[in-house]
Every structure is written in C-alpha cells, then in structure tokens.
Amino acid sequence: MLVEKISTKKVSETVAEEIEKLIERGTFQAGEKLPSVRELCELFGVGRSAVRDALTTLSGKGIVYVKQGEGTYICEFDSSKLFNQHLLLPSSKDIIELFQVRKILETGIAESSAIHRSEQDLRKMGECIFNPSVIEWESDYHFHLAMAESTGNEMLIQFMQFISETTKKSMIDFHQYIKKYPDTVKKIEKQHLEIYEAIKKRDSTKAHSMMRDHLNFVEEELLQSRILQQSL
Structure with missing residues (x-):
C-alpha cells in the first residue's frame, strides 16, 4: 500500500x-x-x-x-457517496432535504457569528470574499466554514464540517454550472457580502435573515439546474 x-x-x-x-x-x-x-x-x-x-x-x-x-x-x-459523483447535481429530493438542514443550521450559525466573532474571524471571512485569486467554489466553501468557526461552538463547527465535506463535490459542480450565468454569480457574491456586513456590524437578526434568503436562492438555483439537466 x-x-x-x-x-x-x-x-x-x-x-x-x-x-x-x-x-x-x-x-x-x-x-x-x-x-x-x-x-x-x-x-x-x-x-x-x-x-x-x-x-x-x-x-x-x-x-x-x-x-x-x-x-x-x-x-x-x-x-x-451521498451524491452521485457521476451526475452534475444531486437529486431534487437530496437538494430539498439538504437545504432543510442547512436553513436550520446555518441561519443559527450566522446569527451566533454576529454575536461571538472576533476581528480575526472577520478578517478570515473577508479573505474568502475579497480575495480574487481564490477559486469560486473554494471561496464559498471556506466562507461558510469560517463563519461556523467564528461561533466558537465545537459542535456547530463539526456539524458544518460534516455538511461541507458531504456537499463539496456538488458545490464544485454547481459553481461550474453557474459560470454560464454571470448574473447568478454576482447575486451569490452580493449575498455573501451582505451576510459578511451584517456579521461585521454585529447585527445578528439581519445576519440570520440574509443567510435564510441566500440559502433559499441557492436552493432554487440548484433545483432549476437539476430540471435543466434532466431535460438535456
């Protein structure tokens, strides 16, 4: 071996x-x-x-x-193997169930991040958003992980690490897909920035709301891309 x-x-x-x-x-x-x-x-x-x-x-x-x-x-x-790596995206059922979990978990993470984050945590999140040399999916992946880490809650961090590792393959494929739609890319970048700004201002209510809106948007895009894939 x-x-x-x-x-x-x-x-x-x-x-x-x-x-x-x-x-x-x-x-x-x-x-x-x-x-x-x-x-x-x-x-x-x-x-x-x-x-x-x-x-x-x-x-x-x-x-x-x-x-x-x-x-x-x-x-x-x-x-x-939760998502079939030979498919562009997971099934619609997988997407819906995944985002049910993400909306429960990550809205709370964003809210907690706004309360507990340090300046170092904020810089780490900012690097994920403002560093043009980072590949899009990596920026997305590390931004959400950095937010979880900023809560200081080890159990939340482990849950987020598990979800992130589980969905990494589909995240890479999704970012490959949305490259064909610049408006969608800009919308996601804007949503990340809004979440970041809410956390920076320690506005936990807005951070929660912005994360919910972001996850709703990404879920809709994933479902739409799944429909388009099946029609090919």
Missing part, C-alpha cells in the same frame, strides 16, 4: 484526511475494520496521539465507529 508519510503541522487532521481518501478510493471498504492504531502509526509515520485524534475526528463526522474491545470500523453509510 503506497501512502505519503505525514510530516506537516496539524498532523492528526492530515491523518484524518488521508484515511478519508483511502476510504473514498476503496482501499478501506464500508463495514471493514481499520488497521490497528499501531499499524496506522507505521503506515503514516506518525505517533499514536495523532492517530487517536484523527480517529476521534472521523468518529465525530460519522465516518468510523469504535467497537469496544474490537477496534475501529468504517460506517456502512459513506458520506462521500
């Missing part, structure tokens, strides 16, 4: 990412038992604490689970 040895900072996060990649590639199958902590240490060239922390992260994201006295197993439900 060929894998790269880990030698960078945030070692446990990198180990978690590498294990996820191995699961996505099919090296580790859903339902299978992962190698032991010792074997994973040898595989990645890292210490036991880094592997344990990585497994804790993956467990929190619902990717693995621990059987007491037996070891760590990969969950039967593989979040990376």
